[in-house]
Amino acid sequence: MSRDLNRPNVVLILADNLGWGELGCYGGGVLRGAATPRIDKLATEGLLLHNFNVESDCVPTRSALMTGRHPIRTGCRQSVPAGFPQGLTQWEKTLAECLKDNNYATAHHGKWHLGDIPGRYPSDRGFDEWFGIPRTTDETQFTSSLGYTPEVADLPYIMKGKSGEQSENVAVYDLEKRRLIDEMLVDQSKDWLSRQVNEEKAFFLYHPLVHLHFPTLPHQSFAGSTAQGDFADSMAEMDYRVGQLIDHIDNLGIRDNTILIFASDNGPEFRPPYRGTAGPWSGTYHTAMEGSLRVPFIIRWPGQVPEASTSNDIVHVTDIFSTIASMTGSPVPLDRPIDGIDQTEFFKNPNAIKSSRTGFLFYIKEELRAIKWKDWKMHYVWEPKVNQSSGRLESPYLFNTVRDPKEESDILAFNTWVVQPMMKLKSEFDRSLKYDPAPPDPLKQF
Structure with a gap:
């Protein structure tokens, strides 16, 4: 396949509940019970x-990743139980859909979590096929x-589908399949990549x-491999699965024309025995602490993104929507606010250009x-740990x-100037919400 910088391929790998401090390249790895050599090497590339x-x-x-819009706009504000309205409208x-409009082939292999009824499956939302x-x-x-019976709560299924066809069940998604699912997903992606090439x-x-969503159970091939338990075994498997995809891309000869992104969807799990770590940051997902907000992100694009580079500049998940659209020359909607910012030039030259x-x-x-602004963070509600909220603060931290x-010392009294740029961010966003009102919370219908 020839190298066309105007139409690069895109592979986006998203880990589930992978905290900032788990990978070796983020200070974890063997310190967390499992080396992550494949992802660590990707970070150097x-x-x-x-x-x-x-x-x-x-x-x-x-x-936010799929639309470039904050969930307060889209109504996708929380994970909800099966059987309740959920997903993108x-x-x-x-x-x-944006890349499809630009004549890209598209596929989704993994966890969707943006719709579980006909009309909202991945194959209904711009993906040619999904599994x-x-x-x-x-x-x-x-x-x-x-006490579980299918009569009181629907059985979960692994599914598949193609655009224009009805999605169908493949197998009951039980604990046995939990151990096998990431292997199955990699097999699907390798086959699809070969076909596109x-x-x-x-x-x-x-x-x-x-991986690493709970119950965090490894494939039998990795069970016991680290001698540090299921969580570490699963991290070793996750690293291996990412390596399988990297190797397949490279072996197909499409490395130089493929944008490869690895990231996580949120901070670490808070429930034992699957509790993860955010490294130097406090908190887990379902909080507003840095451990919830900050997660791993690596991008490889040979000849475009410099190797062995790092940055502490702020990037948001909505930016990935806008950046991928820009890198591929794909159109984005002009009839609604898009919160994502195009970070293409920053990614290409992070040593000279700021985010x-x-x-x-x-x-x-x-x-x-x-509200997060530059090196500052202001909390309106204080909940350092899940279910330990002190409620709305009279005076923000x-x-x-x-x-x-670790967000331990409130210094608002000595830095009240910071409130001004933060309030500007808030007022601009509030104005945009006025003309783009958020849809109602679907759970309030019940």
């Missing part, structure tokens, strides 16, 4: 971000849970891994929890995330 930020949990982040335009799970992985525990068509592959983003607002469900990474 491109740009590693220290300050890549996401939304509060799986659904909000995935909706028909009027949202996905990244896959994976429509919702999430804790459902694998259903069939082994005390044979057809010489530019492509977009979205591969949302299932185009200075900050963002962070919501959990409908509530503004924090302000932290400097460089000098105080």
Whole structure:
């Protein structure tokens, strides 16, 4: 396949609940019980971000990634149980649909979590084909849970589908399949990549891994491999699966014309025994702490993104939508606010150019929890750990995330000037919400 910088291929690998501090290239690896040599090597082949930020949990982040819009706009504010309305509404335009409009082949192999009924599956939202799970992985525990019967809660399934056809069930997604799912997904992606290369068509592959979501259970080939338990074994497997995809891309001869991104959807799990770590940052997902917001991000694009580069500039998950669209020359919607910022030039020259983003607002469900601006973070609600909220603060807490990474010392009284640029961010966003009102929370219908 010839190298066409105007139509590069895109492979986007998204880990599930992978905290900032788990990988070797982020200070974890063997310190967390499992070396991650393949992802660590990938980090030396491109740009590693220290300050890549996401939304509060799986659904909000995935909706922001697919639409370039904060979930307060799209209504995808939280993960909801099976059987409740969920997913992107028909009027949202996905990244896959934008690339499809640009004649890209598209596929989704992995965890979707943006719709579990006809009309909202990946094959209905711009992907030529898909294979994976429509919702999430804790459902694998259903069939082994005390008192469970399919009459009271639907069985979870691994599914597949193609554009223009009805999606269908492949197998019950139980604990046995939980151990096998990431191997199955890699096999699907390798087969699809080979087909696209044979057809010489530019492509977009979205591969949302299932690891490290709870129950964090490894494939039998990795069980016991680290002698540090299921979580470490699963991390070793995750690194291996990413390596399989990297090797396949390289062996197909498309390395130089493929943008490869590896990232996580949110901070680490807080529930034992699957609790993860965010390294130097406090908190887990479902909070507004840095450990929730900051996650791993690596991008490789040979000849375009410099090797062995790092940056602590702020980038947000919505930016990935705008940046991939820009890199591929794909159109984005002009009839709605897009929160994502095109970071193409920053990614290409991070040593000389700053990120185009200075900050963002962070919501959990409908509530503004924090504002992040440059090296500063202001909390309106204090919840350092899940289910330990002290409620809305009469006087917000302000932290400097460089000098105080664990957000322990409120310094608002000495730095009230910071409120001004933060309030400008808030007022601009509030004005845009006025003309682009958020849809109602679907759970309030019940």
